[in-house]
Amino acid sequence: MDNNFTIENKDINVAEIMTEIRRRIQEKEGSVYTDEEIRDLAEMKLKSLVDAEEVESDFLKILHRSIGDWNISQEGLYASHTGLYGRLIRKCRTLLHPLLKLFANPDHIIHKQSKLNLILTHIVHNLVLELTRLNLEQNALRQRFDSLSRKTDWLEKREKMLEEMTFGEKAPGFKDGGQKKEAEGS
Amino acid sequence: MRKRVALVIQRYGEEVNGGAELHSRWIAEHLIQAYEIEVLTTRALDYVTWANHYRHKDEMINGIRVRRFRVTRRRDPTRFGRIQEYIFQNPHTVKDELRWLKEEGPCSQALIRFIRKRKAFYDCFIFFSYRYYTTYYGLLQSPEKSLLVPTAEADPVVRLQIFKDFFHKPRGILYNSLEEKELIHHHTHNSAVPGEITGVGINLPEERDADRFRKKYSIDGPFLLYLGRIDENKGCPGLFDYFIRCYTEVPDAPQMVLIGKATIEIPKHRAIRHLGFVSERDKFDALEAAEFLLMPSKYESLSMVVLEAWALGKAVLVNGDCQVLKGQVLRSNGGFYYHNYPEFRETQSLLMTNSNLRNRIGRNGHEYYLKNYSWPVIVEKYHRMIGQVTGE
Numbered sequence: 001m002d003n004n005f006t007i008e009n010k011d012i013n014v015a016e017i018m019t020e021i022r023r024r025i026q027e028k029e030g031s032v033y034t035d036e037e038i039r040d041l042a043e044m045k046l047k048s049l050v051d052a053e054e055v056e057s058d059f060l061k062i063l064h065r066s067i068g069d070w071n072i073s074q075e076g077l078y079a080s081h082t083g084l085y086g087r088l089i090r091k092c093r094t095l096l097h098p099l100l101k102l103f104a105n106p107d108h109i110i111h112k113q114s115k116l117n118l119i120l121t122h123i124v125h126n127l128v129l130e131l132t133r134l135n136l137e138q139n140a141l142r143q144r145f146d147s148l149s150r151k152t153d154w155l156e157k158r159e160k161m162l163e164e165m166t167f168g169e170k171a172p173g174f175k176d177g178g179q180k181k182e183a184e185g186s
Numbered sequence: 187m188r189k190r191v192a193l194v195i196q197r198y199g200e201e202v203n204g205g206a207e208l209h210s211r212w213i214a215e216h217l218i219q220a221y222e223i224e225v226l227t228t229r230a231l232d233y234v235t236w237a238n239h240y241r242h243k244d245e246m247i248n249g250i251r252v253r254r255f256r257v258t259r260r261r262d263p264t265r266f267g268r269i270q271e272y273i274f275q276n277p278h279t280v281k282d283e284l285r286w287l288k289e290e291g292p293c294s295q296a297l298i299r300f301i302r303k304r305k306a307f308y309d310c311f312i313f314f315s316y317r318y319y320t321t322y323y324g325l326l327q328s329p330e331k332s333l334l335v336p337t338a339e340a341d342p343v344v345r346l347q348i349f350k351d352f353f354h355k356p357r358g359i360l361y362n363s364l365e366e367k368e369l370i371h372h373h374t375h376n377s378a379v380p381g382e383i384t385g386v387g388i389n390l391p392e393e394r395d396a397d398r399f400r401k402k403y404s405i406d407g408p409f410l411l412y413l414g415r416i417d418e419n420k421g422c423p424g425l426f427d428y429f430i431r432c433y434t435e436v437p438d439a440p441q442m443v444l445i446g447k448a449t450i451e452i453p454k455h456r457a458i459r460h461l462g463f464v465s466e467r468d469k470f471d472a473l474e475a476a477e478f479l480l481m482p483s484k485y486e487s488l489s490m491v492v493l494e495a496w497a498l499g500k501a502v503l504v505n506g507d508c509q510v511l512k513g514q515v516l517r518s519n520g521g522f523y524y525h526n527y528p529e530f531r532e533t534q535s536l537l538m539t540n541s542n543l544r545n546r547i548g549r550n551g552h553e554y555y556l557k558n559y560s561w562p563v564i565v566e567k568y569h570r571m572i573g574q575v576t577g578e
Binding site for chain 2 (some may be wrong): 012022075
């Protein structure tokens with residue numbers, strides 16, 4: 001970071017300077033995403049996950065709409081195909097609904113299952129978001145690890161070069177025999 | 187007739203190290219002109235075992251009568267550590283917490299008995315450090331006459347059940363900082379108890395000499411200063427790690443000077459100098475010579491060294507994970523804070539390379555210190571709180 005911080009007015013505001021410092025760190029590190037970017041990335045990830053599971057592509061669109069007709073509902077319970085015959089069947093089923101409720105209440109089960117479906121969708125979405133975050137963090141760490149490895153290699157080379165400059169040709173001999181000679185001498 | 191005020195603290199003496207203990211001694215020495223001050227304390231010097239160290243029951247220290255009481259139970263650090271770990275990490279009962287308090291100590295039945303029997307003699311008691319046996323049981327003997335200086339940190343102790351009621355007992359509470367007040371309100375809902383943010387002032391030596399320090403310890407060039415106990419709780423391992431990384435990455439990075447007793451191993455590095463425990467004069471000389479002060483601790487209720495730095499017009503770089511330090515820095519504009527290594531690197535680099543900014547930040551800290559923590563301000567706040575208890 002270049003430290004040509006120019007403080008324009010007389011009053012110093014540490015909070016503002018800290019915000020500026022953080023902004024510069026983000027620029028410098030180059031791997032920090034905004035929340036919006038992370039959301040976009042998570043959606044991409046969700047697509048690929050859903051594709052990988054070979055779910056119908058239409059289903060994904062519906063899922064993105066959140067409140068689509070993908071979920072089960074009471075209205076869909078008596079649905080039938082279109083056309084006159086289909087409408088007739090639906091009407092009959094609706095008329096017989098009180099009779100059905102006499103033996104069992106499917107409305108209650110449908111309502112509960114529909115709620116559970118919504119919750120599960122929400123959880124899956126959050127998990128994918130978190131997974132994306134972790135992936136990004138892992139990439140940043142991997143980059144850092146690579147950079148440190150390169151630095152270590154460079155330092156090792158530098159150390160060898162300095163040893164050679166200091167001890168010349170005797171450097172390896174010093175390691176092998178020098179200590180032994182010292183020990184013998186003492 | 188002057189009002190009789192008793193200060194109750196777990197240890198007391200010029201040789202006692204510890205923030206709260208020094209805090210209480212300075213308060214006592216500044217209140218002596220207005221009140222008849224007595225200090226009620228134990229005979230312990232070592233805070234690890236609370237072993238009885240002082241032989242005499244009574245003594246005078248800087249014009250203040252100090253009554254010392256025998257500690258009846260020495261602390262076993264291993265047993266204490268085990269119990270503490272258990273109650274911090276497991277569901278437990280109030281009985282378990284009282285057992286923890288007994289282990290925490292210092293257990294001095296004689297001191298508690300004395301307060302119970304002689305409470306009519308004193309007009310006001312001021313208890314320091316809520317977490318100790320002497321404060322907990324001592325304050326319960328005469329809550330209507332008691333003020334509390336909690337010196338609370340954001341650690342698990344403040345969440346213990348036994349302290350939820352306890353913080354409702356005193357007549358008034360003297361907090362060290364706004365963050366400490368909020369922390370205690372949050373955990374104990376005691377906002378009905380009158381409170382004042384007071385803290386403590388700084389006793390500055392009359393003359394300070396940066397060159398004298400540099401010559402005495404053979405230190406050339408700019409340096410950053412860490413003052414205080416060098417241990418894990420103070421965040422020193424993290425500081426060493428950040429400093430060494432920074433030293434390799436930033437060209438012309440300054441060296442670091444450490445002053446204080448070390449309880450952990452200090453890395454051997456050519457840019458780190460450890461001077462051990464030094465005199466007060468040397469300490470202030472070092473502050474005068476330093477570029478700025480480092481404070482890596484996460485758990486502080488005030489940090490007297492930060493106030494010392496500000497008293498001398500020095501900027502500070504503190505750990506942003508400590509809400510108290512971060513809050514102080516933001517309110518004063520007297521320093522920077524960091525949450526991670528990049529922030530540490532950039533803030534320290536900025537402070538080092540921009541002397542104009544560094545000096546102005548130091549001046550901000552100084553103004554904040556004068557406005558909030560200079561002795562006349564502190565003493566006035568104590569007068570107000572004691573007045574509430576004594577009815578004056």
